[in-house]
Amino acid sequence: MTDLRGLLRLPVMAAPMFLVSGPELVIAAARSGIIGAFPTQNCRTADELDAWLSTISAALGDGDQSLPWAVNLVTHRTNVRLADDLALVAKYRPPVVVTALGSPKPALETVHSYGGVVIADVADLTMARKAAVAGADGLACISAGAGGHTGALSPFAFTAAVREFFDGLLVIGGGISDGYGVAGAIAAGADLVYMGTSFLASEESRAVADYKQMVVDSGIDDLIVSAGITGTPASWLRPSLLAHGIDLDTLDVPQERDYRAGGDAVRRWKDLWAAGQGLGAVTDIRRVADIVDTLAEQYQQAAHRLTTSRSLEGTTHA
Numbered sequence: 001m002t003d004l005r006g007l008l009r010l011p012v013m014a015a016p017m018f019l020v021s022g023p024e025l026v027i028a029a030a031r032s033g034i035i036g037a038f039p040t041q042n043c044r045t046a047d048e049l050d051a052w053l054s055t056i057s058a059a060l061g062d063g064d065q066s067l068p069w070a071v072n073l074v075t076h077r078t079n080v081r082l083a084d085d086l087a088l089v090a091k092y093r094p095p096v097v098v099t100a101l102g103s104p105k106p107a108l109e110t111v112h113s114y115g116g117v118v119i120a121d122v123a124d125l126t127m128a129r130k131a132a133v134a135g136a137d138g139l140a141c142i143s144a145g146a147g148g149h150t151g152a153l154s155p156f157a158f159t160a161a162v163r164e165f166f167d168g169l170l171v172i173g174g175g176i177s178d179g180y181g182v183a184g185a186i187a188a189g190a191d192l193v194y195m196g197t198s199f200l201a202s203e204e205s206r207a208v209a210d211y212k213q214m215v216v217d218s219g220i221d222d223l224i225v226s227a228g229i230t231g232t233p234a235s236w237l238r239p240s241l242l243a244h245g246i247d248l249d250t251l252d253v254p255q256e257r258d259y260r261a262g263g264d265a266v267r268r269w270k271d272l273w274a275a276g277q278g279l280g281a282v283t284d285i286r287r288v289a290d291i292v293d294t295l296a297e298q299y300q301q302a303a304h305r306l307t308t309s310r311s312l313e314g315t316t317h318a
């Protein structure tokens with residue numbers, strides 16, 4: 001199985017984002033020394049997915065020689081394209097497959113057959129235990145502060161709890177937006193950090209210009225976590241909800257809503273924009289390579305701080 005950490009400049013994955021991550025972001029991330037990823041759902045058809053995968057594998061190399069990249073696959077039974085998408089995974093052999101909204105099981109045989117790694121996206125300990133038992137090589141633990149669908153656990157508490165029963169690849173995400181936080185997560189026991197919001201306003205992101213600008217202009221107080229839009233707790237940019245006349249006072253009250261994926265109604269993700277608590281660190285629209293350079297500098301500074309901080313040994317407490 002691929003040793004991912006050895007291939008990376010920084011232990012980070014640019015997390016898959018619906019309607020935001022495409023081949024440009026994946027390729028830029030991998031060339032910058034982190035893992036790039038996209039959800040297969042960003043392609044409307046299997047043919048389009050075939051074209052994206054072909055572009056990415058041509059740019060990043062094939063098989064063992066490939067720079068690291070990942071696809072995010074919905075393994076829930078409602079995904080009617082799962083078999084087609086898995087066939088394309090077998091064809092293009094992404095080094096990492098992240099499974100979401102279902103068991104990692106359907107992807108294991110295919111991905112292991114070419115030496116790839118399966119990471120299951122989990123948002124609580126019950127999901128994490130189930131995915132570990134199912135045989136996932138890694139767990140992407142989505143913690144409080146994440147953009148899009150979010151978890152509720154602190155990343156530190158989540159890491160510690162998962163480490164009690166899982167010694168595979170532990171990926172932690174949620175509100176981690178600078179290299180200092182990456183170093184903190186690794187020091188706490190994670191192997192990789194999952195970062196979505198930090199790349200939302202990158203030049204290579206497919207988010208529309210107004211969305212990117214809103215991420216740049218907004219801070220942590222501009223977020224609202226609610227299950228009222230998709231049925232699952234997610235972190236949204238409050239100004240984008242207000243712009244579409246959504247009443248925040250009744251957002252959490254169960255009611256019939258029409259946030260369609262298409263058509264004339266307000267479309268969640270497309271019109272209603274998500275972001276996580278790390279958005280305060282996004283102050284400009286930048287190239288992925290420049291974002292990763294900054295992360296790497298901060299990571300080095302944090303590592304230095306850890307090794308040079310005044311030793312507590314011998315300190316006496318009054």
Ligand SMILES: Cc1cc2nc3c(=O)[nH]c(=O)nc-3n(C[C@H](O)[C@H](O)[C@H](O)COP(=O)(O)O)c2cc1C
Nearest residue numbers: 015016017018146147148173174175195196197276
């Ligand atoms: C706009 C947006 C769209 C997202 N779409 C998906 C998705 O399609 N599939 C998925 O597994 N996670 C999705 N996520 C979650 C990210 O993969 C990741 O868990 C999260 O961004 C990590 O937290 P951070 O945003 O604080 O860095 C999305 C996040 C955002 C901000």
